[in-house]
Amino acid sequence: MAIAKAERLMNLALCLLGTRRPLSKRELRGSIEAYMEAGNDESFNRMFERDKDDLRELGLVIETVENLEGDTGYLARRDSNRLPPVALDAEEAAALGLAAKVWQQARLAGAASGALQKLRAGGMPEASDPYEGQHSAIEPRIPVHEAAFEPLMLACRDRRPVVFDYRKSTAARPETRQVEPWALECWRGHWYLA
Template sequence: MSKRRTERLLSVVVLLLSSRRYLTAEEIRAAVRGYPDEHEAFKRMFERDKEELRELGIPLETGVNNALDEEPGYRIKKQDYELPEIRLEADEAAVLGIASRVWQSAALAGAAAGALLKLKAAAPPGSDQDDDKQSLGIEPRLSTQEPAFGPLWEAVRDHRPVTFDHIAGGRSTATKRELEPWGVVNRRGRWYVAGHDRTRNAPRVFRLSRITGPVRMAGPAGSVTVPPDADVRELVKSWDVSPARDLTAVLKVRAGAGFGLRRWASEVAPDEAQGWDRVTVSFADVPWYADHLASFGPDVVVLEPPDLREAVIRRLKGILA
C-alpha cells in the first residue's frame, strides 16, 4: 500500500470516528485530501477504500441520520472499533515476550518488536519481560536467512499461489515449480514450505534453502484454498527423512548458557577452565550446525571436529566484518 493511500485511509478512519452522525460520500470527499474532483473517479476510489477498510477489520457502518435522507452515510462506532482492555497474567506476558524474541529475521523483527512493546504496556505490575529471571533457561532462536522466506510467508498469509525454481535432493539443476502454499514450517532448524504442487497435482514439501532465484506471485490474493484437514507439520515430518546423526561435536559452553545444547548432549562435564562446561553432542549437518552454534556468540566454543570449528569461526568473522 502506498504512503498516499495509507494517509488517505487513516484520515477517513479518524474522520468517521470523530463524527457523531453518518457522513455521506460527498462530505467525506470534502473533508479528506487525496480524492479526485471527477465524480466517477472518486466513486471508484472510494469504493476501493471502503473495501480495504472492511478487509482490515474496521467496522464501517452504513446508515442514515433520519428518514428524510436520500443518500446513506458512513460512520465508525468507537465502541466497535476500540479493543477491550488487555489483561495478562505474569506467566502469560512472559511466554508471549519470549515468543516475540524468537524472530531474528529482518522481515519480522519490526513486527515482533512492536508486539512486544504492546505486551509490556498491557502486562500487570511485576511482570517485567526484560527481567532475565522470567526467561531463565530459555533461549529461543529461529533464523530465517533464506531469501524465499519473506515472499512465501506473505503468500501463505494472503492465500496466493507462487512459482519458484527448486533444486531437488541429488539433482544439480533447478526445476520450475508452481505451488499453492498451505504453510511455512521450521523443522530441525530448517525451513520448509508445504502445499499443493500444481505440476504434480499432489501435496509436496520444499526446503527453502534449495529454492534458487526469486519467488513470484502467480495469482491474486484469496485464490488458494487450504484443505480443512491439511496438517502442514505432519506433512513436513513425513517428508523429512534426515540422515543418521553420526557426527559428534565437543563444545566448551559457558556455565548458565547453552541450555538447548545441553538438552541433547550425550555428556556434560566441568571443563578445566572455571565457569565453563564440556558438552558432547551429536549432529548431522556441518553448515547448519555451524550457523546454530555461531548464534550463541561468545557462550560456545567448538573444540572438535576441526571442520565444524573452522565453519563457526568463518561465520563469526563474517559477522564482525
C-alpha cells in the same frame, strides 16, 4: 490481503473514526487517494461497499446515518469501537514475551517488540519469567538466513501463490514452479514449505 487494499481499509477506518459527524460517500471519496483514483462512480461504489463490509467483518462498528436532506453518511464512533482492557496474567505475558524473542533475528523483531510495548501500555503486566534461572542459557530463535523466508512467509499469510525456479535433485536445470503456500515449518534449522 494486498498492501494497497490494507492501506485503503486503514485510511477508511481512520476517516470514519476521526470524524464527529457522518461523512458522505462524496466526502470519503475526496479524502482517500485510492477512491479519488477510482475510474468512475460505479467502480468507486463497488470498492467502497466491499471496503465497508470488510471493515465490519473485522469488527469495526460503522453507523449509517441519514441527515435532514436525505443524504446518507457514515461514521465509526470511538466509544463503540474501543477494545476491552488487556487482561493477561503473568504466565500469558511471559508466553508473549518468549514468542516475541523467537523473532528477534527476523525482520519481524521490530513488530514483535512494538506489539509488546503496546500491550504493556494497554495494561499487560510486565512479565517476570516464571522459569527465570532454570533455563537462562536457553534462548529461542528461529533461523531466517534464507533470502526466500520473508517473501514465502508473506505469501503464506496472504494466501497468495508464488512462482520460483526449482531444481530437482535429478534434474540438470531448474524449472519454474507455481505453488500455493499453506505454511512454513522449521525442522532442525531448515525451512520447509507446505
